[in-house]
Amino acid sequence: MNPSFKFLLALIISIELSLKTSLTTNLLVIVFAVVYLLTQKIKFKSLLFTLLTPLIAAFTIFATLYWFAPQPNLENALSLSSRIYVYTLTICCVSIKTTAEELARSLEQNFHLPSKFAYGVLAALNIIPQMKRAVKQIRIAGMMRGVYLSFWSPVLYFKAILVALNSAENLAQGMESHGYVEGAKRSVIVAVSLKTSDWLWSGVILILVNLALFTLK
Amino acid sequence: MIRTNQLSFSYDEQQKILNNITLEIPTSKFSLLIGPTGCGKSTLLKILAGLYPKYAGKVSGTVELDGLRSAMMFQNAGEQFTMATPREEIIFALENLQLSNDQYQDRLSAATKFTQIEQLLDQKITTLSGGEQQRVALAVLVAMDVDLFLLDEPFASCDPEARQFLITKLAHLRDKGKTIILTDHVLTGYENICDYLFQFKRDNVTLLDEASKNELLHDSQQEHTYTFALPENETPCFVLTNAQVEQNRILLKQDHLSIIAGKTTLITGANGVGKTSLFNVLTKMLPYRGSITYDKREIRNQTTRKYLLEVGQIFQTATDQFIAVSVEDEIKLSLKQAKDSYFTEEKIAEMLDYLDLGQTKDQVVYSLSGGQQKKLQILLMLISSQKVLLIDEPLSGLDYESAQKVMNLLHESQKQRHQTLLIISHELTNLADWCDYHLVFSNHYLTYSNK
Numbered sequence: 001m002n003p004s005f006k007f008l009l010a011l012i013i014s015i016e017l018s019l020k021t022s023l024t025t026n027l028l029v030i031v032f033a034v035v036y037l038l039t040q041k042i043k044f045k046s047l048l049f050t051l052l053t054p055l056i057a058a059f060t061i062f063a064t065l066y067w068f069a070p071q072p073n074l075e076n077a078l079s080l081s082s083r084i085y086v087y088t089l090t091i092c093c094v095s096i097k098t099t100a101e102e103l104a105r106s107l108e109q110n111f112h113l114p115s116k117f118a119y120g121v122l123a124a125l126n127i128i129p130q131m132k133r134a135v136k137q138i139r140i141a142g143m144m145r146g147v148y149l150s151f152w153s154p155v156l157y158f159k160a161i162l163v164a165l166n167s168a169e170n171l172a173q174g175m176e177s178h179g180y181v182e183g184a185k186r187s188v189i190v191a192v193s194l195k196t197s198d199w200l201w202s203g204v205i206l207i208l209v210n211l212a213l214f215t216l217k
Numbered sequence: 218m219i220r221t222n223q224l225s226f227s228y229d230e231q232q233k234i235l236n237n238i239t240l241e242i243p244t245s246k247f248s249l250l251i252g253p254t255g256c257g258k259s260t261l262l263k264i265l266a267g268l269y270p271k272y273a274g275k276v277s278g279t280v281e282l283d284g285l286r287s288a289m290m291f292q293n294a295g296e297q298f299t300m301a302t303p304r305e306e307i308i309f310a311l312e313n314l315q316l317s318n319d320q321y322q323d324r325l326s327a328a329t330k331f332t333q334i335e336q337l338l339d340q341k342i343t344t345l346s347g348g349e350q351q352r353v354a355l356a357v358l359v360a361m362d363v364d365l366f367l368l369d370e371p372f373a374s375c376d377p378e379a380r381q382f383l384i385t386k387l388a389h390l391r392d393k394g395k396t397i398i399l400t401d402h403v404l405t406g407y408e409n410i411c412d413y414l415f416q417f418k419r420d421n422v423t424l425l426d427e428a429s430k431n432e433l434l435h436d437s438q439q440e441h442t443y444t445f446a447l448p449e450n451e452t453p454c455f456v457l458t459n460a461q462v463e464q465n466r467i468l469l470k471q472d473h474l475s476i477i478a479g480k481t482t483l484i485t486g487a488n489g490v491g492k493t494s495l496f497n498v499l500t501k502m503l504p505y506r507g508s509i510t511y512d513k514r515e516i517r518n519q520t521t522r523k524y525l526l527e528v529g530q531i532f533q534t535a536t537d538q539f540i541a542v543s544v545e546d547e548i549k550l551s552l553k554q555a556k557d558s559y560f561t562e563e564k565i566a567e568m569l570d571y572l573d574l575g576q577t578k579d580q581v582v583y584s585l586s587g588g589q590q591k592k593l594q595i596l597l598m599l600i601s602s603q604k605v606l607l608i609d610e611p612l613s614g615l616d617y618e619s620a621q622k623v624m625n626l627l628h629e630s631q632k633q634r635h636q637t638l639l640i641i642s643h644e645l646t647n648l649a650d651w652c653d654y655h656l657v658f659s660n661h662y663l664t665y666s667n668k
Contacts, residue, residue: 101305119309123299129343134537140502141538143525145601146554155540162583166536167296173268174297177289178306179313179361187315189308 002198003098003106009202010090013209017086023079024216025209026086033089040096050092051085058084100125106192116182123171127164134163218243219265219285219365219396224278226260226269228584234260236420237278242398242413244283244365247391249407250400252417253588253616258400262289262367265398285396287365292373292587292614293534294354295347303353304338307360314361328360331386344464346489347533348375355383359390366390368399373613376487376643381406402616403644404437443649445483445667454478454605454637455499459507468494470661477654481631481638483645486658492641493533495658496607499639500530511605526554529603533610535590539582544574544593547582551600559634560600568596572622587614595623599630605637612644621647 017026037047058081065077094103104122107113138159142149149156219242226235234257242248250258263269266289270276291297300306307328311321329335334356337349345353351371358366366387372380380403387397388410401407414430416423425433453475462469468491476482486492497503499511501521509516511528532538541547548565560568569575572592577585585593591614598606611627612620624647631638642648649655657666 101301119299126299126301126343129341133343136502137532137537138540140500140521140525140530141532142540143522144500144529144598144603145540145550146526147540147550148522159540166583169272170291170293170296171299173263173272174291175299176268176271177266177291177297178299178310178357179288180299180309181313184313185315186312187317189312189316189318189321191318 001201002110002192002194003094003103004110004192005194005198005202006094006098007103007107009205010094012206013090014087016209016213018083020213021076021079022213022216023075023082025212026079026082028212028216029209030082030085030089033086033093036093037089037096040093042096050088054084054088058082102192105190109188109192110194114183115180115186119175119180123175127167127171130167131160131164135160138163219283219398220279220281221261221264222279222281224261224264224276224280226257226264226274226276228274233420234274235264238422240415240422240424242396242415244285244396245391245394246412247388247397247410248399248413248415249404249411250398250415250417250422251402251404252422253618256417258417259292259369259587262369262398262400265289265365266367282365285364287367288358288361288363289367290351290354290358290369290371292369294350294371295342297354298342298350301341301343302339303334303342303356306342306353307357310357310361324360324362328356331359332356332383346493347373348379348487349489351375352379352383355386363395365396366398368397370400370402370614372401372403373610376485377405378487380643384410402614402620404434408434443645443655443668445649445655445665446653447665447667448475448477448480448654451477452479454511456510456513457508458510460509461506462491462494462498462503463506464491464494464503467661469498469663471663474663476637476639476656478637479635480653481628481640481651482654482656483649483652484639484641484656484658484663485643485645490658491661492658493609495663496530496609496639496641499607500525500528527603528605528607529598529601530607531595531598531609531611533613535587535594536583538594538597539590542581543578544580544582544585545578547593547597548600551597554601556602557634559602559630565596565600568626572596572619572626588616588619591615592619592623595626599626602634603636606639608638608640610641610643612642612648620644624648624651 013029017029061084062077062081065080066072066074100122104118108115108118135156138156139149221238221240224235224238225233227233250261252258260269264276264280265282266287268289298306300309307325308321311324316324329338332352332355334352337345337353342350342353355371372383375383384406391397411430411434414425414433416425455476457471457474460469460471461467484492494503498505498509499516501516501524511519511524516524539547541550552560552565569578574589574593577589582590582593595611611623615623627638628651630636640648640652655666655668656663
């Protein structure tokens with residue numbers, strides 16, 4: 001499916017489900033998301049990770065609403081905590097087969113998002129590994145001079161921010177030196193296709209979710 | 218003709234980087250800009266590229282590009298890429314130029330063939346070596362097919378073969394009518410290729426006449442031969458046994474090697490062979506397999522904090538070394554940790570003057586020029602007085618005079634304090650005469666060489 005459609009679909013479903021409580025719909029979405037992830041051959045380890053990490057948040061919400069609320073309501077507690085899984089799993093369905101590059105390109109081409117925004121975010125994502133390495137190197141550089149920079153040390157963050165600011169500035173200049181002009185027209189070399197089936201699938205999924213949302217409890 | 222008229226540039230009110238420069242640079246020619254570090258060569262290129270004053274500083278005077286479309290390659294090529302891989306970066310650049318898919322296919326294959334980066338196209342740029350990144354940066358400019366190539370030290374991390382290859386390629390571009398303007402500190406390989414040589418000297422830029430240009434370029438063309446000793450049963454500092462280092466691909470696979478203590482060992486090898494990664498392994502930034510010991514103890518088992526007070530690395534990029542903000546604070550920080558009395562306050566003041574850094578004491582380290590940062594960085598690490606220093610390209614970005622001074626400083630400190638120095642350098646003048654041993658890194662293997 002078209003990356004932007006996938007992304008918007010996940011967004012709409014998440015928003016709808018956070019406005020109206022329906023435990024059954026939540027569970028249906030969760031089950032379908034897991035089945036989809038399995039058909040996309042998600043690694044068992046990653047699946048376990050995506051299922052276990054939100055557990056902390058989900059459990060906290062459940063505990064607050066069920067054990068510590070003045071009028072505990074099991075269904076309410078379950079439906080609110082299962083929302084956490086709706087959010088994480090739907091986004092997981094988007095990200096499993098879509099790279100950041102594809103999504104940015106698609107948003108630019110299919111939804112006419114300003115290219116400044118699309119490439120700005122992409123460039124920022126590409127800086128992340130650079131930042132990770134930079135932080136490691138800053139700590140090593142510190143230790144060589146007898147300065148131990150712990151993970152909460154202001155100096156570490158000061159340096160890291162300097163590195164980030166510097167990279168951001170260089171990046172802006174780098175983009176410009178490679179012909180990028182803000183607001184100018186760009187051609188499309190790698191086209192992201194938008195097929196009728198994308199519209200159909202999105203429509204069907206949305207109708208089903210809404211049917212479930214408004215008929216099931 | 219590219220013209221600048223009464224061109225001045227400054228970052229702040231106090232100091233002018235360029236002062237009333239009036240220049241004529243012929244088009245469709247190969248022009249080389251030379252001069253000491255911090256003289257404003259990079260600044261001039263950025264003004265020609267239209268990046269300054271948009272991104273920094275103030276400009277007065279005029280610049281005419283004669284209608285040429287220009288693109289620039291930065292000193293630190295790695296900072297110039299928006300996308301993750303070379304192929305995506307080329308697509309990004311060509312989309313900016315509003316080219317069609319067909320044009321892209323042609324330009325891509327032409328540019329990759331021209332710079333020979335076929336095997337790098339789909340690798341992550343962050344995993345490429347400095348030299349490979351420079352090659353990719355050139356490929357992007359070739360694909361963009363601009364008229365004016367502005368290149369800021371494009372071969373700083375290239376080995377001699379790669380350097381010669383790229384210079385020849387640039388000459389081909391010139392023959393096709395492109396204008397090449399580049400800065401460099403090393404003059405080898407330009408003889409019979411460079412058309413015009415511009416020399417920056419104290420606020421002034423002069424075009425050398427044909428005779429002095431040829432003389433200058435010819436002198437640096439002389440091939441030097443160096444001889445080195447081979448180590449015999451001396452006390453080792455590092456010992457590698459069945460050591461293996463990997464980073465996306467195998468970099469090092471060494472059954473046995475001893476690196477001698479208290480001596481200076483030069484390490485050379487092609488771009489991307491893994492020289493910097495080796496240093497990163499020795500300072501515990503990268504993992505390794507097998508055994509690498511320092512002073513008979515396994516490196517991975519040592520407490521990082523203690524270990525790094527004995528083994529220090531002088532990074533390729535000077536700013537990576539800085540911890541404090543001002544030059545003075547940096548020096549104080551290093552001095553606090555100094556374990557011997559080699560550097561006294563007076564000696565440091567003297568050294569700062571010697572390196573032309575005397576006036577910069579109150580400056581923010583990040584506002585120094587690239588060359589000044591390099592000199593300060595090396596001084597700081599010498600003050601820190603590690604027993605072992607791993608020095609990565611100490612001469613890159615330094616002009617001849619500064620390079621000589623830095624070498625003197627390193628040599629003197631090594632002699633007096635018997636430090637173990639490991640030096641990676643592509644630039645051997647000033648350096649090779651006093652290094653004790655020479656390790657050649659190729660095919661995942663380090664071997665001592667007597668040449």
